[in-house]
Amino acid sequence: MNYHWNWGIYFQTVQAGEETYLDWLISGLGWTLAVALTAWLIALAMGAVMGTLRTLPGRAPLAIGNAWVEVFRNVPLLVQLFLWFFVVPELLPRDLALWVKQDMPAKEFVTAAICLGLFTSARIAEQVRAGIQSLPRGQRMAALALGFTLPQAYRYVILPMAFRIIIPPLTSEFMNIFKNSSVAFAIGVLELTFQARQMQEDSEQGIETYLAVTVLYFLCAFLANRGMAFIERRTRVPGFIAAGK
Amino acid sequence: MLAGFDWSVIPASLPFLGQGLLYSLQLTVVAMTGGVIFGTLLALARLSGGPVLAGAAAVYVNTMRSIPLLMVILWFFLIIPLLTGKPMGAERSAMITFTAFEAAYYSEIMRAGIQSVSRGQVNAGYALGMTYAQTMMHIVLPQAVRNMLPVLLTQTIVLFQDTSLVYAIGAKDLLKAAEITGRNYNRPVEMYLFVAVIYFAICFSLSLLVRRLNRKIAIVR
Numbered sequence: 001m002n003y004h005w006n007w008g009i010y011f012q013t014v015q016a017g018e019e020t021y022l023d024w025l026i027s028g029l030g031w032t033l034a035v036a037l038t039a040w041l042i043a044l045a046m047g048a049v050m051g052t053l054r055t056l057p058g059r060a061p062l063a064i065g066n067a068w069v070e071v072f073r074n075v076p077l078l079v080q081l082f083l084w085f086f087v088v089p090e091l092l093p094r095d096l097a098l099w100v101k102q103d104m105p106a107k108e109f110v111t112a113a114i115c116l117g118l119f120t121s122a123r124i125a126e127q128v129r130a131g132i133q134s135l136p137r138g139q140r141m142a143a144l145a146l147g148f149t150l151p152q153a154y155r156y157v158i159l160p161m162a163f164r165i166i167i168p169p170l171t172s173e174f175m176n177i178f179k180n181s182s183v184a185f186a187i188g189v190l191e192l193t194f195q196a197r198q199m200q201e202d203s204e205q206g207i208e209t210y211l212a213v214t215v216l217y218f219l220c221a222f223l224a225n226r227g228m229a230f231i232e233r234r235t236r237v238p239g240f241i242a243a244g245k
Numbered sequence: 246m247l248a249g250f251d252w253s254v255i256p257a258s259l260p261f262l263g264q265g266l267l268y269s270l271q272l273t274v275v276a277m278t279g280g281v282i283f284g285t286l287l288a289l290a291r292l293s294g295g296p297v298l299a300g301a302a303a304v305y306v307n308t309m310r311s312i313p314l315l316m317v318i319l320w321f322f323l324i325i326p327l328l329t330g331k332p333m334g335a336e337r338s339a340m341i342t343f344t345a346f347e348a349a350y351y352s353e354i355m356r357a358g359i360q361s362v363s364r365g366q367v368n369a370g371y372a373l374g375m376t377y378a379q380t381m382m383h384i385v386l387p388q389a390v391r392n393m394l395p396v397l398l399t400q401t402i403v404l405f406q407d408t409s410l411v412y413a414i415g416a417k418d419l420l421k422a423a424e425i426t427g428r429n430y431n432r433p434v435e436m437y438l439f440v441a442v443i444y445f446a447i448c449f450s451l452s453l454l455v456r457r458l459n460r461k462i463a464i465v466r
Contacts, residue, residue, distance in 0.1 A: 002327070002330070003327055070449060070452075071445070073448075073452075074406075074444070074445045074448035074449045074452065075406075075444050075445050075448070076406035076407070076408075076410075076444055077406070077409075078409045078410060078412060078420065079409055079420060079437070079440060079444055080441075082420075082437045083437055083438070083441055086433050086434055086437055087434050087438055090249075090434050175311070179312070179313040179314070180313070182313040182314075182315040182316065183315065185315075185413075186412060186413075193313065193316065193319075193413075196316070196319065197319070197413075200319075200323070206323040207323070207324075207327075210316065210319060210320050210323060213316060214316055217311070217312055217316060218311055218312070221311045222311075
């Protein structure tokens, strides 16, 4: 293998500019975290709404929830990203479209966060529905018998329990969102994968570059995992969910 | 809104899109076949009980599963020419990448499948004088695949969607074909919408198939 190693590359300055490659990587990490965490909030909110819709009485909410899940699950994430970036602005009213195309601040970031958020919300909706359906019927009945309205029963009894039950699949979804945020490079978000490609071309030290970026992704996934484990411990309801020891 | 769209570019670009779709499907089939074979071997290694073999397989699977596929695609595209000494086209590089990457995911499914076959089946195989290989080939794996068929297919749908990520190294798949024709005819909006519909149609009908399969298998049990 004919490769010129240079482990000091991270501290050298880039071809055109004062920054070091490490600066690029750190700013890339920042954007990756920003996209992933914003998308996570959107995904949790929409996932909870859509998952709930699919457990309500009546056909209309079920149909809406199902359509949501099928659409966002059956189109590749990268294609969805291009749809949000290139197609959706064309479908907006003219003034709004003009604003989105020209004046919207951090356009790439906002687009990527919305796209990734809604994509992930379909997966979370599936989990929320499964979580709600795994609750004993008595919980809902008890809540209604105590005089809660249906929204109150969901807000105070059903959803708090359902979310605790689905923490393990949510954990892997949270780890996935960091990995999936890598597609944002395709519309020009300056996140880790974008910086990886840029630094590889600029420094011609591909292995060192990709190694650093891979380690940073590892770190994100690891911290996401530990963070969710912490939340799981803190929110455990004693005597309810099988918690091991 | 939709009035300003010019849909006539779609029939004109169908042959080119067809080539892209063909590559996407080829990549899916190659990665699925290779992934299931290597994945099964990885699963057997993890279940073998040998600390070195099982440990190595576990490290491989967990590493692949915690890196974004995009990074894996970039890694292989960088490493393969360094190792072989000559450049490799994006299309072939992607086939190797996806096989290696999907093997990790299929191996987790096969591992669950193998563990779903009861211990007595294995013991019965040995009692009949079969070797380890024969027991696996004729008794355990057929049942494991059967039990896991819906999950394997679901993973294949995910794989098919993920093939769009070869965009990063410029391989000409369905998405790339749409991008190129969209640029040539200056009609990117129509092309992106059209490929989204194609992807949706394929993935949605496959997922309906999986659902039917699930019902069938559930009745047998």
